[in-house]
Amino acid sequence: LRCSRSGAGQIIYLVEDYNLEEVAEFGMNAVKTAMSSIQILNGYFLKRTANIDQSIDYLVRMTKILKNMYENTRLYVIPDHAVYRNTFLEMKQNLALIYPDRTFHVTYASYSDLNSKSKPLTLKDTFAKMLMTTRGISVDKAAEIIKNYSTPLKLVREFDSCEGDKKKMISDACKSIIRRKKVGPALSERIYQVWCADDYEHGSI
Template sequence: MLAPAATSDIEPESEDEPGPSQIANTPEFAPFDPIIFPAGSYSIQLILDEREVKSTKNRDYMLEHLKKRGVNATKRSLEVGDVCWVARLNDGTSQECVLDYVVERKRMDDLKGSILDGRFHEQKFRLKHTGISHLYYLVEDYDTERIARHWKDQINTALSSTQVIDRFFLKETTSMEDTIDYLSNLHRAILKIHADKSLYIIPPHLIKRYNFLELKKHLNTLDTEKIYHTTYTSYQALNRKNGFYTLQDCMARMLQCIRGLSEEKIAALLEHYPTPRSLYDGFLNAEKQHSMQPSQALGRVVPRLGKGRRTEASSTTPELMLFELGGKGRKKIGPALSKHIYEIFMDLEYET
C-alpha cells in the first residue's frame, strides 16, 4: 500500500494542553446529572452505514459476513462515518448511545476521487467535529497499482496528513474480506474494553452544535478518566450536513479553499484569528500601523493583534502580517501565502 499504517488501534489520542487564551474564551457550563448505563446493563452493536455495499447486486455482503464472524451488527443511515458502535440498554427501553469509535472506510479509487473533488477535506472536517476520540481512516486496496501510477504523491500526502496532522488511526487493508476481519477484531476489542465499564451520556437537551466541542473539553478537564457520550439521536442531529457551524468552523472551511494552506497552517492561523472578522480587523490594524510609520522606520517590529492578544510581526508590511505563523521552516505560512490571504480578505486582486 502507499503509506505506513498506525501502530496502535485502540489507544486514545491525548489533547494538547489549552493555552491561557483558550481558557479565557471557554464558555461556562452548569453542572448536570448524566444519564448512566451501569456496567453490564447494556449490549454493544456495530452500526454499518446503509451505503456501505460491495456492489449494487450484493448490498448486504459486509453485514452478512460480519454476522458470520459473530459480530452483532446492523445497518442504519449514518450522518457521518461508515461504521460506529452503539450501546443499548437491555431493559427494553431502547435507550442507546454512540461509543467513542468511528470508522471512515475508503476504497482506493474512492479516496482518489475524494481528493480530487474536495470531499476528502470536508469529510475529515466533519469527522473531527463529531467529538469522537477514536477516529479511524480505513483505506481498502482496489486497483491500487494503476491508481498509484498517476496519483501516488497526492495519495501519500493525503494519508500522511491524515495520520500525522489530523491524528486519525490509519489502517490499510488488502481487500473487503481483510476489512471485515479488521472490523471484527476491532469489535471484539471494544467489547472487551467495555465489559466492566459504566457509560455516561450527556442529556440531549444540553447538546448544541455551536458549543458541543467546548462542552466535551470542559467535561474532560473535570474528570480525565470519564468519557461522556451522546445518544444516537443526538449524534445524528449534531452531524447533519446542514447542522450549525461556529464562525471558527466556517473560517476553517474558507481557509481550506486557499491552495497551499495546509491544515497545520490553518490551525496556527485560527489560534490567532478564529473568525473572518478578527483576521480582517488584524489586517486593518496592520495597515494603520504601517501608514503611521515614517519611511525610515519601515522594517522595524510592530504590534499585531489577534484574538485579544498582542504578538509581534517581523515586518510592517500588512500583507506579510501572517508569514511567521505556524512555526519554523516549511511549517510557516510564509510570505507568498500571507500575501494571498491578505489580498483575499482585503478584497484585492487575487490570482488562484
C-alpha cells in the first residue's frame, strides 16, 4: 500500500531465492501467489535472482543504467517542505498536467517520509488499521470496505440509514470478483457486531 502511495513511476521488486528449505516449509504456492499478485494486481516489475551474487550484479547494472540516464539531465525536484503524504499524489498529477514534458522528483528524505510506518497516518490508514483489528479482515478486505465507506463516520451513518438487513450490508456492497477482497456474510455480520451492536456475542470478534 505504501508503495502505491510513494508516487514512484516504476517499482521493481527484487526476489532472491534464499533459504529455499524454509520457503518450502512456509509454502511455495503461497510465495508464488504473492509474486503473481505483485505483478498482475499491483503492476510492479518483479526480478527474481538465484543467489546474492546475482542480486548484487543486478543492482550494479541498474545503478549504472540510472546514472547514464540522469547524469547530464536537469532534474525537477519538489521541495521537502511541500511534500505531504495526504496530498502528494494529487500534487504530482496536477504538476503533470501543467508541465507534461517534465518529471518531478523528491529527495530521498521526502521519499522515506512518504513511506515511513512511523509517520502520521492518514484517516484512511487509521480506518484500515481499525478494520483489521476485527478477525477475518485482511489488508485487501479492508481496502475494499474503504472503497465503499471512506471513513468510520460514513460507515456508521450507512448502518443507521440501512433499511435492509444491516448484518449483510457490507457483504452486499463488497461483492468483489477477486476472492481475497470479497466480504462474506459471516464477516459482514461480525463487522456489524463490532460497529453497531449493543452487546457483542461471545467469541464473535
